[in-house]
Amino acid sequence: MFISYANEDAEVALSIAARLTARGIDTWIDKGKLRSGDHWRLEIEVQIKKCSYFVPVVTPSTEYRHEGNFRREWKAAIERMNGFADGVPFILPALIGIDVPQLKLVPAEFLNVHCSTLKGEKEFAAFVERVKRLYTDRPESSTDATKPIQPGNLERRSGVPEIEISPRLRKQIAAFRFPTTIKNDIYEVLANSGYPEFMSIAGRLTMNPTWEHRSADEKRRLLSTFRLTDSTAPGLMSLDLFLIRANDDQGHGKLYTYYSKRWDCYLFPFRKRDPGETLGQRASLNVKTLTPFVSAPPTRVSISPIRSKVAISVKHDEDKHDLKLYVFQLCSVVFDLPSEQLASAFREVSHRGDRTPPRWWYMQELLLDPRVMSVNGDVLSLVHEFGVGLGLLPSSVANGFLDHYSHSQ
Numbered sequence: 001m002f003i004s005y006a007n008e009d010a011e012v013a014l015s016i017a018a019r020l021t022a023r024g025i026d027t028w029i030d031k032g033k034l035r036s037g038d039h040w041r042l043e044i045e046v047q048i049k050k051c052s053y054f055v056p057v058v059t060p061s062t063e064y065r066h067e068g069n070f071r072r073e074w075k076a077a078i079e080r081m082n083g084f085a086d087g088v089p090f091i092l093p094a095l096i097g098i099d100v101p102q103l104k105l106v107p108a109e110f111l112n113v114h115c116s117t118l119k120g121e122k123e124f125a126a127f128v129e130r131v132k133r134l135y136t137d138r139p140e141s142s143t144d145a146t147k148p149i150q151p152g153n154l155e156r157r158s159g160v161p162e163i164e165i166s167p168r169l170r171k172q173i174a175a176f177r178f179p180t181t182i183k184n185d186i187y188e189v190l191a192n193s194g195y196p197e198f199m200s201i202a203g204r205l206t207m208n209p210t211w212e213h214r215s216a217d218e219k220r221r222l223l224s225t226f227r228l229t230d231s232t233a234p235g236l237m238s239l240d241l242f243l244i245r246a247n248d249d250q251g252h253g254k255l256y257t258y259y260s261k262r263w264d265c266y267l268f269p270f271r272k273r274d275p276g277e278t279l280g281q282r283a284s285l286n287v288k289t290l291t292p293f294v295s296a297p298p299t300r301v302s303i304s305p306i307r308s309k310v311a312i313s314v315k316h317d318e319d320k321h322d323l324k325l326y327v328f329q330l331c332s333v334v335f336d337l338p339s340e341q342l343a344s345a346f347r348e349v350s351h352r353g354d355r356t357p358p359r360w361w362y363m364q365e366l367l368l369d370p371r372v373m374s375v376n377g378d379v380l381s382l383v384h385e386f387g388v389g390l391g392l393l394p395s396s397v398a399n400g401f402l403d404h405y406s407h408s409q
Contacts, residue, residue: 001028001046001053001135002053002077003027003055004050004055004074004077006027006065009057009061012059012186016055016124024136034280038311049207049273050205053089053131054081054092055092055093055098056106058094058098058106058115059097059098062105062106063104063105063106079092080110089114091113092130092134093106095116095118096117100117146297156355163235164229168233169235170395172235174406175275176238176275176327177276178238182310182327185312186327189313189314189325196223196314196315200312201382202308202309203308208314209373234322234323235324235325236327237325238329239273240305240331241268241269241328241330242333243268243306243333244256244294244397245394245397246396247395247399247401248401249403253362253391253393254360254362254402255361255366255383256293256360257359257360259358263318263375265371265375266361268376269290271285273299274325287303293346294345295348296335300334300335301336302335303332305330306329309330310327310329311326311381312327313325314326315379330382332393335396335397337397339397339398339400339401343401343404343405363380363384363390401405
């Protein structure tokens with residue numbers, strides 16, 4: 001349940017949220033929900049796309065304001081509502097201190113649904129009970145696919161059906177000998193009713209940003225061309241993604257990327273894993289793969305998979321014109337070299353040939369870049385778990401590295 005409100009109405013919005021929560025309704029409101037450093041606009045867009053119902057709090061404040069973030073939220077909710085069948089409830093306007101005839105600046109779509117005018121305790125209680133009934137009776141097929149999956153739950157949820165997939169894809173999944181939790185997440189992504197537009201991040205389903213700008217016709221064409229049950233099913237790729245972090249002089253993290261001609265986009269360094277490789281082989285191959293990006297001695301590089309930072313995503317491979325099922329594992333990278341020496345090692349590689357120079361990004365810059373998000377939005381959603389400031393990701397280099405790096409260019 002997403003509650004949208006103008007800043008002036010925070011107190012009453014929190015009151016509604018508290019009443020709904022007390023009745024066992026999972027409620028999302030941005031006060032206290034956004035962690036420090038989160039890219040709030042992306043987070044809010046994601047929550048609107050995955051909520052069961054949207055409650056806009058309409059008051060004299062919203063009528064007086066011609067502009068505001070709440071209006072962005074309203075438009076996003078209307079856009080999602082347009083994808084529902086006629087008569088399916090989604091937007092539940094709550095009017096406080098104002099009546100329907102006084103509404104001049106609300107979207108017409110709000111006036112075409114049932115508006116609840118909350119004048120006193122009786123009306124508030126009736127509204128909560130109405131929402132409770134809707135929440136309890138909602139169809140599983142429309143909402144269960146967006147419910148969070150608790151990390152560590154090894155059993156499929158009862159609302160997710162068993163799914164038939166091609167023997168080839170099933171064999172590929174088995175060959176990697178993934179932990180049961182990851183296999184469970186893979187089947188959740190393939191079986192949920194929103195396939196392929198939902199991805200799994202650390203054990204919970206959420207919208208996959210790489211599908212957001214594809215037309216409905218294109219989605220239907222891809223689904224009809226690549227079917228899970230036969231030889232056209234998506235192939236499986238398991239990738240280790242290397243997060244190389246350096247801090248600026250304020251302690252804010254920046255991430256290293258290289259330019260990929262194939263994807264026409266900046267990407268994190270990565271390695272395609274082989275089925276059946278041992279932990280020792282994985283560690284050795286990861287360090288070897290990183291060599292083209294920085295000429296540091298292998299013994300001075302440490303690459304560690306970050307536990308639980310795994311994403312499962314199905315997306316279109318524009319180069320090969322097919323769908324791929326990706327298992328992304330984030331890995332932290334630490335270099336045991338002085339900043340000046342390491343800056344020279346990065347510079348030596350970046351100046352080879354006619355390649356486009358690598359780039360260091362703040363997380364927020366990546367989230368706001370349209371091309372990066374269209375190609376790599378699923379990966380960025382996973383990295384977003386660290387917050388925009390990357391506070392939970394260890395630094396890969398010693399302090400002062402970026403100064404040495406910029407001076408060496």
